[in-house]
Amino acid sequence: MAFNFLYFALLFTFHLQFSLAGQTNLMESVPDLQNSMYKVVDGYPCVRLVNSSGEIGCSNPGREKVVAPIIRFKDANTLSRSSTILLSFDEVESFFARIADDSTFARNVGGVLVESGAEFQDKLRGFSPAHKFPQAEFAPYKSTNYEWNPIGSGIMWRRYNFPVFLLSKNSAVTIQEVALENEKKKRSYTTVVAEFDLVMQTMKAGTHDSKSCLTEETCLPLGGYSVWSSLLPINTSSLDQAKPIILAVASMDAASFFRDKSLGADSPISGLISLLAAVDALSRLDGLDDLNKQLVFLVLTGESWGYLGSRRFLLELDLQSDAVSGLDNSLFEMVYFLAVADADAEVVEVGSVGKGFNQGVTNFYAHTTGVSSATKKLWDALKHAEDSLKSENVTISSANASNPGIPPSSLMTFVKKNSLTSGVVLEDFDTVFSNKFYDSHLDDISNINSSSIAAAASLLVRSLYVLASDTKNLSTSALAAVNVNVSLVEELMGCLLSCEPGLSCELVKNYIAPSSTCPSHYVGVVLDEPSSTPPLEYVSDVSRFVWNFLADRTSVLKGQNTSSACSQDCSSEGGVCIRAETDGKGVCVVSTTRYVPAYSTRLQFHSGTWIVLPPNSSDLMGLVDPVWTESNWNAIGLRVYIVQSAAYDCLVLLGGIAVTALAYLAIVITRATIAKILKQD
Ligand SMILES: *[C@@H]1O[C@H](CO)[C@@H](O)[C@H](O)[C@H]1NC(C)=O
Ligand SMILES: *[C@@H]1O[C@H](CO)[C@@H](O)[C@H](O)[C@H]1NC(C)=O
Ligand SMILES: *[C@@H]1O[C@H](CO)[C@@H](O)[C@H](O)[C@H]1NC(C)=O
Ligand SMILES: *[C@@H]1O[C@H](CO)[C@@H](O)[C@H](O)[C@H]1NC(C)=O
Ligand SMILES: *[C@@H]1O[C@H](CO)[C@@H](O)[C@H](O)[C@H]1NC(C)=O
Ligand SMILES: *[C@@H]1O[C@H](CO)[C@@H](O)[C@H](O)[C@H]1NC(C)=O
Ligand SMILES: *[C@@H]1O[C@H](CO)[C@@H](O)[C@H](O)[C@H]1NC(C)=O
Ligand SMILES: *[C@@H]1O[C@H](CO)[C@@H](O)[C@H](O)[C@H]1NC(C)=O
Ligand SMILES: *[C@@H]1O[C@H](CO)[C@@H](O)[C@H](O)[C@H]1NC(C)=O
Secondary structure: OHHHHHHHHHHHHHHHHHHHOOOOOOOOOHHHHHHHHOEEOOEEEOOEEEOOOOEEEEOOOOOOOEEEEEEEHHHOOOOOOOEEEEEOHHHHHHHHHHHHHOHHHHHOEEEEEEOOOHHHOOOOOOOEOOOOOOOHHHOOOOOOOOOOOOOEOOHHHOEEOOOEEEEOHHHHHHHHHHHHHHHHOOOOOEEEEEEEEOOEHHHHHOOOOHHHHHHOOOEEEEOEEEEEEEEOOOOHHHHHHOOOEEEEEEEOOOOOOOOOOOOOHHHHHHHHHHHHHHHHHHHOOOOHHHOOOEEEEEEEOOOOOOOHHHHHHHHHHHHOOHHHOOOOHHHEEEEEEEOOOOOOOOOOOOOOOOHHHHOOOEEEEEEEOOOOHHHHHHHHHHHHHHHHOHHHOEEEEEOOOOOOOOOOOOHHHHHHHOOOOOEEEEEOOOOOOOOOOOOOOOOOHHHOOHHHHHHHHHHHHHHHHHHHHOOOOOOHHHHHOOOOOHHHHHHHHHHHHOOOOHHHOHHHHOOOOOOOOOOOOOOOEOOOOOOOOOOHHHOOHHHHHHHHHHHHHHOOOOOOOOOOEOOHHHHHHOEEEEOHHHHOOOEEEEOEEEEEEEOOOOEEEEOOEEEEOOOOOOOHHHHHOOOOEEEOEOOOEEEEEEEEOHHHHHHHHHHHHHHHHHHHHHHHHHHHHHHHHHHHO
């Protein structure tokens, strides 16, 4: 009997030991015990976003954490209870297809863990959670069924009532082992479960559209700060001599299914890098005073979420606000958009003939709007730049005339606002995206090639120089002097697209004190009142870097007196204070570089809260504005641990009862025996 008891005690300790296997040996406190029982897993969550009429993204179904045993998708033919599904990357699409079709299956999905799939980037046919025509509602033409992104599955634009996490590389290995363990021990008494803490405030409060969640303060609007800069600085006190403006635009934000894994290397960051390299190349030229046009560079944020940045920029121009003072709408002559500069397709085959002849040639496509004299000028400038780049094997073609119009880009906003805008979008593709990973976490540094970014930058900078000079006989030698610094392009790629060195690279550290090392280009939310002189803690690392970089490169006093620390009157003299974060003093340079808030034009910040303005029928884009907001949350967590199955608990209970009964019996018998012995004595 005592033996029996021992058996159970052993079973207990054995079980405890098992769950701690391979971990800490020394257990000194409760936290120690906890650490060894729970494995915290690092992953990147998909979060809940809310628009004016609905929701997308992921959330726990209620206010509670979700706990469910882990099982591989291939072993999950039918689910009889709530489970955590482990997906290898090639199963992602079939899983989401099944969720859409099979409601019983969908009901039993407790949570989803996705392996990153970076290792099969080459083998994948492609993966894009975006729509086939991203943001079609903003297109300035009717054919919104056109498929710019044919592999787009649209999965990031749906609503899921379960948490989904992308696992980091190390965590994926841990979880794979665990799933295997679960599979092997199907009949044993323990299972490994995942516990998800992805409780979203909008879910808790039941606010399922942006108007109600902003009122209840359970969400914040998506947005951030765009940056613009002028070469040379604009002297606001002598506007009468203003020159026509040529605007060159790139975007700096990317979307993805997983919030903090939005790199967008090919689209749009390669365009941003080309633009920065082009500004750098121009800044090294002499005689910029003689240019006949004003060059303005604009780097937008929030473009993935209803073109927030460009729509707000145009609205601020209409309102003539401080953020855009010095820019005059009527002076815009041409708009130049740099959306994408590829990529893995560095060897682009032009057409289907003469394959062998085009080896090593980097070809770009110019998608232009309308046929006006200004558009023709743009095209001529691009051709002129191409001529000068013949030896470097960079070519440009005009996009297929049977395209319905320009591809998805910020130029859509400009054209929709004013159909006479002349502009060009420089892309690496003709009729459909060449980026196989549009809006996915796999659009990373391995998806692009520095030589094609440098080629795009060369094409951009030389054509801008041709346009800005505006002379018939620009000498070949003058144009040949405009050269892009290829090592700068490579350095920018390392800073903006990888964790190593990431934002702690010399170039970035020279200007700002970054808040994190690994870059992510998710737009973020607007904290507090938007302003043209925002407190720096509200501005993202990348916006601050771009601002400092542009201010430095476009400043007129560059290199002359770098010792003049910023003083109160730096801004009153038309200057800006760069590098203020790194040494606390900064350097005052003369430059016209400003932040422009980027948030929905349907929103207004009024005495501490956000108000959704009613739709205004004279604002066509405002009518289709989704007014995206992101739900608040307290903490996001993911961990795995071992639990005993209920059957095992029953067995233990029965065992316990048996032990108690036997012990009682033993006591009774013993007592009786002793009493008998005592009596006999
Ligand atoms: C701006 O223009 C005014 C008037 O032409 C001139 O007095 C002033 O020095 C200029 N400022 C700068 C920074 O060039
Ligand atoms: C351009 O292409 C030609 C022919 O394919 C090749 O010989 C040459 O090396 C290339 N030039 C550059 C700079 O890649
Ligand atoms: C333009 O696109 C159409 C349809 O997508 C295709 O049939 C045609 O061959 C393309 N033309 C060129 C020059 O690529
Ligand atoms: C980029 O493309 C060029 C030309 O095709 C190739 O030689 C080079 O190795 C590529 N670079 C990277 C980093 O893939
Ligand atoms: C064209 O070039 C010639 C010689 O370089 C120069 O004399 C002339 O002024 C130029 N014309 C223009 C309009 O710049
Ligand atoms: C090119 O860029 C690299 C890296 O930023 C820099 O060290 C170098 O001085 C630059 N070269 C020129 C000519 O500006
Ligand atoms: C450079 O800045 C220092 C410190 O502010 C100042 O004393 C000096 O006069 C400036 N030199 C020039 C040429 O502006
Ligand atoms: C609608 O927009 C027009 C033009 O932008 C503006 O004049 C008007 O005041 C707006 N109406 C409302 C109700 O906001
Ligand atoms: C809001 O999101 C839902 C879910 O994706 C979508 O069906 C709806 O069209 C969106 N509303 C707007 C105004 O875009």
